[in-house]
Amino acid sequence: MALIVQKYGGTSVGTPERIKNVAQRVARFQAEGHQVVVVVSAMSGETNRLIALTKEITSAPTPRELDVVVSTGEQVTIGLLCMALHGADVQAKSYTGGQVRILTDSAHTKARILSIDEANMRRDLDAGNVVVVAGFQGVDEDGNITTLGRGGSDTTAVALAAALQADECQIYTDVDGVYTTDPRIVPEARKLDKITFEEMLEMASLGSKVLQIRSVEFAGKYKVKLRVLSSFEDGGEGTLITVEEEDNMEQPIISGIAFNRDEAKLTVLGVPDKPGIAYQILGPIADANIDVDMIIQNVGHDGMTDFSCTVSRGDYDKAVAVLEKSREHIGARSIEGDRSMAKVSIVGVGMRSHPGVASKMFRTLAEEGINIQMISTSEIKISVVIDEKYLELAVRVLHRAFGLDEAAA
Amino acid sequence: MALIVQKYGGTSVGTPERIKNVAQRVARFQAEGHQVVVVVSAMSGETNRLIALTKEITSAPTPRELDVVVSTGEQVTIGLLCMALHGADVQAKSYTGGQVRILTDSAHTKARILSIDEANMRRDLDAGNVVVVAGFQGVDEDGNITTLGRGGSDTTAVALAAALQADECQIYTDVDGVYTTDPRIVPEARKLDKITFEEMLEMASLGSKVLQIRSVEFAGKYKVKLRVLSSFEDGGEGTLITVEEEDNMEQPIISGIAFNRDEAKLTVLGVPDKPGIAYQILGPIADANIDVDMIIQNVGHDGMTDFSCTVSRGDYDKAVAVLEKSREHIGARSIEGDRSMAKVSIVGVGMRSHPGVASKMFRTLAEEGINIQMISTSEIKISVVIDEKYLELAVRVLHRAFGLDEAAA
Numbered sequence: 001m002a003l004i005v006q007k008y009g010g011t012s013v014g015t016p017e018r019i020k021n022v023a024q025r026v027a028r029f030q031a032e033g034h035q036v037v038v039v040v041s042a043m044s045g046e047t048n049r050l051i052a053l054t055k056e057i058t059s060a061p062t063p064r065e066l067d068v069v070v071s072t073g074e075q076v077t078i079g080l081l082c083m084a085l086h087g088a089d090v091q092a093k094s095y096t097g098g099q100v101r102i103l104t105d106s107a108h109t110k111a112r113i114l115s116i117d118e119a120n121m122r123r124d125l126d127a128g129n130v131v132v133v134a135g136f137q138g139v140d141e142d143g144n145i146t147t148l149g150r151g152g153s154d155t156t157a158v159a160l161a162a163a164l165q166a167d168e169c170q171i172y173t174d175v176d177g178v179y180t181t182d183p184r185i186v187p188e189a190r191k192l193d194k195i196t197f198e199e200m201l202e203m204a205s206l207g208s209k210v211l212q213i214r215s216v217e218f219a220g221k222y223k224v225k226l227r228v229l230s231s232f233e234d235g236g237e238g239t240l241i242t243v244e245e246e247d248n249m250e251q252p253i254i255s256g257i258a259f260n261r262d263e264a265k266l267t268v269l270g271v272p273d274k275p276g277i278a279y280q281i282l283g284p285i286a287d288a289n290i291d292v293d294m295i296i297q298n299v300g301h302d303g304m305t306d307f308s309c310t311v312s313r314g315d316y317d318k319a320v321a322v323l324e325k326s327r328e329h330i331g332a333r334s335i336e337g338d339r340s341m342a343k344v345s346i347v348g349v350g351m352r353s354h355p356g357v358a359s360k361m362f363r364t365l366a367e368e369g370i371n372i373q374m375i376s377t378s379e380i381k382i383s384v385v386i387d388e389k390y391l392e393l394a395v396r397v398l399h400r401a402f403g404l405d406e407a408a409a
Numbered sequence: 410m411a412l413i414v415q416k417y418g419g420t421s422v423g424t425p426e427r428i429k430n431v432a433q434r435v436a437r438f439q440a441e442g443h444q445v446v447v448v449v450s451a452m453s454g455e456t457n458r459l460i461a462l463t464k465e466i467t468s469a470p471t472p473r474e475l476d477v478v479v480s481t482g483e484q485v486t487i488g489l490l491c492m493a494l495h496g497a498d499v500q501a502k503s504y505t506g507g508q509v510r511i512l513t514d515s516a517h518t519k520a521r522i523l524s525i526d527e528a529n530m531r532r533d534l535d536a537g538n539v540v541v542v543a544g545f546q547g548v549d550e551d552g553n554i555t556t557l558g559r560g561g562s563d564t565t566a567v568a569l570a571a572a573l574q575a576d577e578c579q580i581y582t583d584v585d586g587v588y589t590t591d592p593r594i595v596p597e598a599r600k601l602d603k604i605t606f607e608e609m610l611e612m613a614s615l616g617s618k619v620l621q622i623r624s625v626e627f628a629g630k631y632k633v634k635l636r637v638l639s640s641f642e643d644g645g646e647g648t649l650i651t652v653e654e655e656d657n658m659e660q661p662i663i664s665g666i667a668f669n670r671d672e673a674k675l676t677v678l679g680v681p682d683k684p685g686i687a688y689q690i691l692g693p694i695a696d697a698n699i700d701v702d703m704i705i706q707n708v709g710h711d712g713m714t715d716f717s718c719t720v721s722r723g724d725y726d727k728a729v730a731v732l733e734k735s736r737e738h739i740g741a742r743s744i745e746g747d748r749s750m751a752k753v754s755i756v757g758v759g760m761r762s763h764p765g766v767a768s769k770m771f772r773t774l775a776e777e778g779i780n781i782q783m784i785s786t787s788e789i790k791i792s793v794v795i796d797e798k799y800l801e802l803a804v805r806v807l808h809r810a811f812g813l814d815e816a817a818a
Binding site: 069 | 554
């Protein structure tokens with residue numbers, strides 16, 4: 001007998017029919033003798049419907065009240081799923097975030113989980129119940145309803161698995177696992193049986209939207225065995241996200257190719273090359289609540305340097321305005337930018353022990369005439385920023401060059 | 410400065426635009442120096458939408474989970490109304506039933522309020538907040554979400570007014586007060602400025618759907634000053650529901666005419682006239698969860714009697730089946746019934762001190778050739794059951810006969 005936490009996203013519970021299918025799947029797991037905790041999202045479209053409603057009231061909804069409104073989406077799903085389980089003769093009990101008590105900080109709309117009281121869930125599991133928990137939500141110390149932000153249901157599932165020391169946390173989604181890259185771009189992309197947490201983090205943060213990044217961090221930190229599976233197929237093994245690296249000579253160097261289309265590049269030219277300049281440039285951008293992704297400062301010459309960064313495309317105009325405002329104060333010559341950029345990254349723990357991965361990547365792109373505009377590396381990934389129009393081509397040639405097209409070993 | 414509890418029903422908060430109108434009204438009350446607690450229902454149609462969703466899952470939703478689902482309707486409204494108040498520069502804070510803590514028993518879908526913790530609301534009011542509370546819901550001792558049943562938001566409002574010792578509890582609805590009878594049937598019907606709790610109870614229970622009956626009981630018990638007003642008109646005084654009887658010689662004998670179209674009559678003929686027979690007849694009906702309204706047992710002769718009762722039309726077939734089943738055991742001759750009945754009642758505390766009210770009622774109906782099939786009386790009302798086809802005629806002639814058509818004194 002195992003204790004399994006299963007998470008079903010908005011698409012998997014998108015209609016009453018699908019909720020009944022989830023109930024059938026959960027029932028089978030319980031019939032096999034497992035204890036099951038189910039975490040659910042709002043039915044697909046529901047969160048957007050609620051947010052649209054708030055927009056009709058005000059353009060700037062109060063965060064506390066926004067949480068009160070949107071948290072109802074998951075609350076509806078837990079009730080419906082429990083009814084469906086009862087209809088399938090399975091004992092089940094629903095919990096809102098507050099009822100579990102998933103204690104969070106008070107940062108409404110993006111709260112972080114502080115602690116989970118697992119006593120009630122444990123009692124109900126031992127009494128033969130399936131426990132159904134609303135994802136994405138909690139309460140702060142004063143009993144205010146909080147939400148963890150979009151995709152937070154994954155984090156709820158992993159946090160519950162950690163608190164309950166579950167044997168496995170299964171994330172059911174509309175894909176059957178993590179792929180070497182997006183199959184819509186590279187039809188030869190193949191499903192990975194395993195991937196390490198570090199690789200998954202890089203894949204997720206770079207735009208492979210299978211799992212919410214915070215949930216992967218959480219799972220890595222608390223050593224929760226995490227598995228991504230399809231909720232629309234039965235019997236698949238999905239992709240297991242593990243702590244252990246494969247100790248296998250045959251292991252591919254690169255596990256996957258991640259990419260992000262939503263990039264814009266900003267360059268501050270002719271910046272005095274002196275201490276504190278990075279802060280002078282980035283400080284006002286951070287103050288304007290703009291997330292900066294890649295940051296590159298070139299080696300200076302003649303006391304001057306250039307400074308580049310990337311931001312989300314939606315933040316581009318705001319970022320340009322902020323930089324123009326501080327340009328004179330900084331003493332920079334000019335601001336340049338381009339909103340049509342894309343980022344492509346190769347990810348793999350294998351590159352740690354294989355020199356020459358970067359040069360192979362750059363050569364591959366050069367052979368196709370793709371100009372690299374920015375480069376950033378970490379231990380297990382290499383990212384390049386290129387003109388967006390080359391994105392698909394770059395992903396395809398890299399996928400082939402690093403042997404990801406071939407059948408899994 | 411007064412402390413006012415205001416309740417807005419589903420129609421009054423039916424759209425974002427209407428929610429903003431409610432916010433404006435609340436803002437005006439606060440600007441006048443009042444402390445305001447607002448109780449809201451789900452946006453009109455929302456509760457039905459949620460119930461329809463559960464019906465797609467199962468024909469028999471579990472009561473506990475039904476409460477989890479439907480209670481989200483009011484939760485959405487409190488968040489939206491607070492946002493609208495913030496947009497109007499009014500400090501406001503929302504409370505779910507559980508957050509107030511409105512403690513109820515555990516009778517899901519029809520819970521009763523046991524106690525209300527008013528400390529947090531009081532603190533927020535004193536800090537200058539409008540307090541916005543979700544109607545219709547509470548929590549039981551184990552933290553399970555409960556609902557008070559349809560119309561329960563009125564009860565929430567009155568219970569909060571009692572707990573906070575509010576100066577007035579205002580029920581905003583889509584009518585501008587309580588009328589002598591339904592103006593759709595008698596165009597001459599006029600709005601009452603005042604009505605006693607007892608009269609209101611009779612009016613409400615007899616089909617005048619302005620206020621939920623439990624809320625009126627509650628208000629009477631805790632001496633809460635209750636006022637019914639229109640949320641679509643400004644400046645109206647509505648109808649005040651008071652404890653005091655008018656000490657006025659000019660007071661009309663009858664305050665209003667209530668009626669109910671949804672009646673069916675059942676008669677058990679030839680029942681042995683012996684102790685315990687009423688229980689033998691009504692016991693199985695109660696066991697089948699059928700609410701019996703009027704009960705009449707005629708004086709027996711030759712050791713036999715007839716026994717009649719009325720039930721909701723929707724319960725008629727079930728009630729007949731139950732009676733047929735126990736007929737032989739009871740020793741009754743036969744079961745008769747008619748599902749096309751209506752009940753008309755004249756209500757007024759004035760009849761206590763005016764003899765001849767009943768005979769005037771019966772004569773008025775007789776003059777129109779309307780046959781009375783059953784009669785039931787209480788201290789302040791007389792009800793008759795008649796053929797449904799005479800309903801409108803009966804209401805009109807009684808309205809005229811008791812002087813209700815005239816302009817208010």
